[in-house]
Amino acid sequence: MEHLRKYLVEFIGTFFLVFTVGLTAFAPVALPAHKVAIGFVLMVMVYAGGFVSGGHYNPAVSLAAAVRGALSWSQIAQYWIAQFLGGAAAAGLVMYFTASPEVEAGCPFGLMALIIGEFLFTYALCYVVLMTATSKATAGNSYYGLAIGSTVMVGAFVAGGVLCFGAFNPAVALGLWMLKSACLGSILITIATNLVAGALAALTYKLVVKED
Secondary structure, eight states: HHHHHHHHHHHHHHHHHHHHHHHTTSSOOOOOHHHHHHHHHHHHHHHHHHHHOOOOHHHHHHHHHHHTTOOHHHHHHHHHHHHHHHHHHHHHHHHHHHHHOOOOOOOOHHHHHHEEEEEEEEHHHHHHHHHHOOOOGTTOOSSSHHHHHHHHHHHHHTTTTTBBBBOOHHHHHHHHHHHHOHHHHHHHHHHHHHHOOOOOOOOHHHHHOOOO
């Protein structure tokens, strides 16, 4: 039952994150407030569910936590399933509400720009999660949710729509593909980049933090 609670929390948090991303993507006019909303919904969900599941809402973060030793490898598949299901459910609901026309998904970003943008900010996100939410030195702090959500907000402002899709999260990437906002090839590259960045962030954490 304890593990089921964790998976449910991960489903809910990922759902609200992808739902926010999806609705803002289909807004008639793109506004800076949309990117703020994405960062802040993640912050709220981290505060809400962090004490239950760790508040990952992101398969790359879960992988980073497993490599770091903060999440059991026996649970990572269930975390990923919950996160991808949450993202897919949110994308389906956005499609229902927006009734988006059938258009060919685009691949608007160059390969290197896509990889660099997604890598840098997924790495930053996972690094911040590990440093603020899993380290003994920062245990019990009250700022980790703000730090994590703000990291995504910065990435959305800096790289989202400029270098890359600004997913920084394989579950979000899946949702973008389902919403026909990106071509499959770009999404597969995004997902792979996100996961590699999460693993490297965990290795960095192990290098810079001496504990356990």
